[in-house]
Amino acid sequence: MKRGTMTRVMVTGVLAALFSGLASAHHSTAMFDWGQEKVLEGTVTKWQWTNPHTFIWVTVKGPTGAAKQYGLEGMSPSWLARRGWNGRTLATDDKVKIAYFPLRDGRPGGFFVRVTLPDGTVLQGLPGAPSGPPPAPAPAAAPKAAP
Amino acid sequence: MKPSNKTVALAAAVALVAALAGCSKDGAKPASGAAASAAAPAAGENPYAALAKLPDWSGVWEPAMFARANAPRPSGPPAPPKFTPRYAAMYAAYQEKNKSTPGLNFVSPVANCVPPGVPGSMQQPYPIEFLFTPGRVTIAIETYSMVRRIYTDGSPLEAEPDPSYQGTSVGHWEGDTLVVETAGILPETSPINGILGHSDKMKVVERMRLTDPDSLEIKTTVEDPEVFTEPYTSTFQYARHRDWKIREYVCAQNNHDFVDEKGRAGFSLDHKPGEKQ
Numbered sequence: 001m002k003r004g005t006m007t008r009v010m011v012t013g014v015l016a017a018l019f020s021g022l023a024s025a026h027h028s029t030a031m032f033d034w035g036q037e038k039v040l041e042g043t044v045t046k047w048q049w050t051n052p053h054t055f056i057w058v059t060v061k062g063p064t065g066a067a068k069q070y071g072l073e074g075m076s077p078s079w080l081a082r083r084g085w086n087g088r089t090l091a092t093d094d095k096v097k098i099a100y101f102p103l104r105d106g107r108p109g110g111f112f113v114r115v116t117l118p119d120g121t122v123l124q125g126l127p128g129a130p131s132g133p134p135p136a137p138a139p140a141a142a143p144k145a146a147p
Numbered sequence: 148m149k150p151s152n153k154t155v156a157l158a159a160a161v162a163l164v165a166a167l168a169g170c171s172k173d174g175a176k177p178a179s180g181a182a183a184s185a186a187a188p189a190a191g192e193n194p195y196a197a198l199a200k201l202p203d204w205s206g207v208w209e210p211a212m213f214a215r216a217n218a219p220r221p222s223g224p225p226a227p228p229k230f231t232p233r234y235a236a237m238y239a240a241y242q243e244k245n246k247s248t249p250g251l252n253f254v255s256p257v258a259n260c261v262p263p264g265v266p267g268s269m270q271q272p273y274p275i276e277f278l279f280t281p282g283r284v285t286i287a288i289e290t291y292s293m294v295r296r297i298y299t300d301g302s303p304l305e306a307e308p309d310p311s312y313q314g315t316s317v318g319h320w321e322g323d324t325l326v327v328e329t330a331g332i333l334p335e336t337s338p339i340n341g342i343l344g345h346s347d348k349m350k351v352v353e354r355m356r357l358t359d360p361d362s363l364e365i366k367t368t369v370e371d372p373e374v375f376t377e378p379y380t381s382t383f384q385y386a387r388h389r390d391w392k393i394r395e396y397v398c399a400q401n402n403h404d405f406v407d408e409k410g411r412a413g414f415s416l417d418h419k420p421g422e423k424q
Contacts, residue, residue, distance in 0.1 A: 026257055026258060026290075026398075026404065027251075027254075027255075027257065027258035027404040027406070027412060028250070028251050028252050028253055028254045028255075028258070028412045029250030029251045029252075030248065030250070030251075030252060030254065030412040031404075031412055031413065031414040032250065032414075034248075034249045034250030034251075035249040035250065048401055050400045050401035051395075051396045051397055051398060051400045051401065052260070052396070052398045052400070052401075052402050052404070053401070053402075053403065053404075055401060055403070071403070071416045073403055073404075073414075076273070076396065077394065078272070078273040078274075078289055078290070078394055078396055079272065079273070081394065082391075103414060107416055108416070109414065109416050
């Protein structure tokens with residue numbers, strides 16, 4: 001099975017198990033292409049340690065050099081704080097890699113799944129998502145390759 | 148859980164002392180099992196003293212389903228609900244959506260930061276805590292910082308309570324089980340995931356008890372003759388954390404999700420007014 005499909009099935013299955021029988025979660029995930037991970041590399045503009053969702057605003061340099069700002073919402077501090085995250089986990093100007101489920105409508109945004117910090121630490125942002133970074137397209141020793 | 152002989156003896160002793168002290172509280176439900184909360188205290192008695200006889204529900208309770216993705220359900224997967232035709236059609240549409248679209252597919256005004264109603268407020272992913280005070284059990288819920296007040300002083304449930312998100316609740320102890328009855332839940336709320344709306348006849352009964360020293364089970368029965376052809380029961384488990392603290396959760400703090408006037412889910416990339424870009 002392709003990795004993307006495997007992620008989709010795994011995350012859907014876990015979420016179905018987590019949320020089945022509930023009267024309601026905060027909101028549906030209909031706006032996101034749930035389970036289909038994309039990865040971006042960029043610089044943190046702002047890390048919002050807020051409810052109902054944490055938020056990472058991150059600037060990504062496009063292939064032609066033009067910068068685009070992405071807005072990624074994540075799990076609440078209610079979930080993240082009990083798993084090692086806090087209001088200082090990310091800071092403005094941090095260079096990060098973020099795996100996320102993108103907005104279906106193509107706008108620069110989505111729901112963050114996993115974050116690789118400047119020091120290489122990988123943090124899970126979503127219950128049940130596969131741990132570990134997405135497969136790198138080039139060996140670590142090589143000069144910086146495109147994601 | 149049957150009350151132990153010691154509990155029964157204590158209950159009898161308390162009742163006797165109250166009678167001898169000329170306690171004249173009327174309307175109190177006869178004490179069954181744990182005698183703590185229904186009867187008013189005798190003159191001069193500290194009303195908090197009776198609370199010591201209640202089971203230990205201290206600490207902070209985490210919904211077990213969210214502690215571990217594969218947490219076992221003791222009673223197996225819930226039986227499917229039985230709906231009246233109108234609501235069966237709504238539920239079928241929701242199930243179709245679940246088959247075709249991964250993720251969470253229930254769209255409701257909760258995305259706009261209004262509370263989910265009951266039993267939804269008891270089925271959120273974050274912890275809860277129980278506060279015992281004379282004649283009352285108060286449930287503080289981390290998600291959306293909600294509070295439910297359950298009157299255990301023997302007051303009957305009003306015939307037509309003013310509708311509200313948390314409804315109006317009364318409760319009584321049967322042994323170490325707290326039985327809560329709730330009515331007057333705002334009819335635009337959700338009785339079960341996948342269904343939006345219900346009638347003013349909706350009633351919820353919850354039976355809450357410890358199943359082991361650090362596990363709490365809540366068996367919830369929802370009935371509404373306009374929605375269900377028979378009452379629907381589901382079970383929710385909680386795990387105790389004595390060292391956890393309930394966090395604040397203000398939904399309106401930084402909400403980028405919404406549901407529009409046509410009931411469609413949306414996501415805003417706008418910054419909040421005054422927020423630095």
